[in-house]
Amino acid sequence: MRDGKPNGFHFLDHRTTDAKYNVITDTYITAGNVADSEPYLARLQAQIDKFGFEVEAVALDAGYFTGYICKKLSEQNIFMVMGYRRFGKRNKEVPKSQFKYEEETDVFACPMGCILEYATTDREGYRQYKSNPTDCAVCPLRDKCFSEKQKQKVITHHIWEEYKDIARKNKLTSTGKKLYKVRCSTIERSFADAKELHGYRYARFRGVKYVQMQAYLTAACQNMKKMPFT
Known part of the structure; x- marks a missing residue:
């Protein structure tokens, strides 16, 4: 069970889209209690190996804001922009x-x-x-x-706080602000369309293996709808 997530049995789709056309480039299913950050670097490398992507920048939400991810992305010279959580207002007088x-x-x-x-x-x-x-x-x-x-x-x-500081500073730049804003019209919209138009609100099968099949079919349908415009 993860904090802030609904109770029950769930699956999590670790999805990647490109910034230009919002094409889904990867969809990876895990149990719902797996943190967003756990499979991220492996899935990024899998896409680089499979498609030969030359990744210049990534925009991620707060679930990926870890020292290890920031360090690895920085070592690959990938411009990273991430959200980060602000925990409570305790002791706000002396932050x-x-x-x-x-x-x-x-x-x-x-x-x-x-x-x-x-x-x-x-x-x-x-x-x-x-x-x-x-x-x-x-x-x-x-x-x-x-x-x-x-x-x-x-x-x-x-x-590895120094690498997290790089991500924080990137988000404050004009490029970082534009890149992070693109998330609303790309990955977030991709998930919204999947839920509203492709029956993705609920898992249609049991088990990671079969839900992964559902994820592939859903992603394929969404990508085919974009083919005339890419």
Whole structure:
């Protein structure tokens, strides 16, 4: 089960379309509890190998915004634009952006000048930086910085954060804004047409193998409708 998704048994179509004609270039079915990011790089490479695509840019939603994907796309010199989630409004008075990272000493400095030192790296690749509880106890921003149950401030910084920063900066450029806006008329429209016009709202079979067949047939129908215009 995935957060924000309906309960029950579902399948997920990891679909790719081109930006010019909205032709479906790949459709890959998994169980509904598989994250969008898991098969992405493999499916992208499969299309490059099969069709000889020279991929210049990609526009992805927030489900693909991971350090690993950003790193791999950057290494392939692919211009990437991605959505990203904003989690809640807790502690909005002292956001992470106000904590300055000092690369030479590998520490964060809080708005009051206190240091958060590196503590550990979790299994997901996030480096944790923790403040000194003694500093936080007398800090005037303490109540606005973290919850009452906590004794110190913890900042997380992914080991591949620099690549995620590239994606963030790309989205703010004029090219990035135009590219991300194209999603509405391409991939999002492709899914909408499939659901409304091609019976894609429900799986017609059981099992990934057979739902994959449904996905292929649906994609073929949608692509044939575009052939006179491509």
